[in-house]
Amino acid sequence: MKEQPIGIFDSGVGGLTVAHAIKQILPGENLVYFGDTAHLPYGDKSADSIRSYSRRITEFLLENNSKVVLVACNSASSSAFDSLQKEFGGRTIMIDVIDPVVEYLRTRNFSKIGVIGTKRTISSGTYEKKVKESSPATGVVSLATPLLVPMIEEGFIYDDISNAIIRTYLSDSSLSGIEALVLGCTHYPIIKNQINKFFNFNVEVIDSARIVSSLLRDTLEKNNLLNNSLKVRDQFFVSDYTTYFEKIARMFFEAEINLKKADIWG
Numbered sequence: 001m002k003e004q005p006i007g008i009f010d011s012g013v014g015g016l017t018v019a020h021a022i023k024q025i026l027p028g029e030n031l032v033y034f035g036d037t038a039h040l041p042y043g044d045k046s047a048d049s050i051r052s053y054s055r056r057i058t059e060f061l062l063e064n065n066s067k068v069v070l071v072a073c074n075s076a077s078s079s080a081f082d083s084l085q086k087e088f089g090g091r092t093i094m095i096d097v098i099d100p101v102v103e104y105l106r107t108r109n110f111s112k113i114g115v116i117g118t119k120r121t122i123s124s125g126t127y128e129k130k131v132k133e134s135s136p137a138t139g140v141v142s143l144a145t146p147l148l149v150p151m152i153e154e155g156f157i158y159d160d161i162s163n164a165i166i167r168t169y170l171s172d173s174s175l176s177g178i179e180a181l182v183l184g185c186t187h188y189p190i191i192k193n194q195i196n197k198f199f200n201f202n203v204e205v206i207d208s209a210r211i212v213s214s215l216l217r218d219t220l221e222k223n224n225l226l227n228n229s230l231k232v233r234d235q236f237f238v239s240d241y242t243t244y245f246e247k248i249a250r251m252f253f254e255a256e257i258n259l260k261k262a263d264i265w266g
Helices: 016-023 045-063 074-079 081-086 099-106 120-124 125-133 146-151 158-170 188-198 208-222 243-253
Strands: 006-010 032-037 068-071 092-094 112-117 140-142 181-182 205-207 235-238 259-261
Touching: 006 016, 006 045, 016 032, 016 099, 016 208, 016 243, 032 045, 045 068, 045 074, 045 081, 045 120, 068 081, 068 125, 068 208, 074 120, 074 125, 081 092, 092 208, 099 125, 099 181, 099 208, 120 125, 120 140, 120 181, 125 140, 140 235, 146 158, 146 188, 158 188, 181 188, 188 205, 243 259
Parallel strands: 006 032, 006 068, 032 235, 068 092, 112 140, 112 181, 181 205, 235 259
Antiparallel strands: none
16 A cells, blocks of 8 residues: 555646655655646636546546545636545545645634635635635635636746736735735646745745645555655656646656556546
């Protein structure tokens, strides 16, 4: 069981931010990553579609013997995690990327926070509902930022185009006076530096990667599933091959990666 991999999935490259954080604190773990590039972005898909995609991907990760399945996508976490937990929770450990962030916010006592994410994540109201339940005194404002995922997936980062889009979104008056900004999409840490610069580093920018990785480590320790292998074999699957996915993966992992196309929808 210890040597079995950690399964991770996202709609595209965003979950690589979580996978990278996991490798930093758990270097002896094997990873199996699935990027559903054929269906990205999830943010403009229906909840039923996201649940259908997520269910099949979870099955695929279990077919690859995953000891944990980490839903490294906020849209899937908000729309599909409860149904995944109900169906697969008896077979594997399920972890999402929203609940750990909500728990972190509970410890910080912010008076006002902002949440940015895809249309699906924001329209679900999941962050607002859960933060209100966990931290009633914290005001929450949510803003859909649908252009950010396709912008990142197309490679528009650190340039005038991305800066203009980021500036337009973050200038929204609803975000005035926030003490923290939750990056409610695992793609967004790729542009975290630009977001920090917009706020002149005066707002705490919270991404789920580190928070979720710490929870994962604690969960593996609790269940005696920590692996400290010196011979690690990570696998990366995509439902549709893109050169940008491979480029970003190599940037994060600084090595040749084992990237394969997996048509799991047949």
